[in-house]
Amino acid sequence: MNSEVYLDTVVIGSGILGLSIAYYISKKFPNMTIAVLEKNPTFGVETSSRNSEVIHAGIYYKKNSLKAKYCKLGKEMIYDICKKNSIQFNKCGKFIVINNDEQYSNLIQIKENAFYNDVDLKYLDKNEMSNIENLSHFNGALWSSETGDLPPIL
DSSP, X not given: OOOOOOOSEEEEOOSHHHHHXXXXXXXXXXXXXXXXXXXXXXXXXXXXXXOOOEEOOOOSSXXXXXXXXXXXXXXXXXXXXXXXXXXXOBOOOEEEEESSGGGHHHHHHHHHHHHHXXXXXEEEEHHHHTTSTTOTTSSEEEEETTOEEOXXXX
């Protein structure tokens, strides 16, 4: 009896990256034999289980950096995969707030950085903030409509 198994590809780790890589390979090469090896009793219990489930817009990364490029691309892919597979997500947005006028220059710097990364942020002044429940005490904010979250995996 021959117990040898021949595999084309082995992916080590069944966290979000390992499973995503295995999925991608299976779609690109449907006849390929793939094995995912995991040391834990189930998938996604190490780093992936400590994920904040935030879908980042790419606001803070340096201009033209790979992090900025792939954060934006990843965000678009996550929303697309969720829509295609009826996975619940919440494109809830995010406020970056300031408490006083001295912090205004920090907001402008963040807004400029986001602009260079092709991320749209809207500035809200104190008057606009006064119309938003629980935010009326802030002096201003940036609104990121592209930020979202996913329900916890486990």
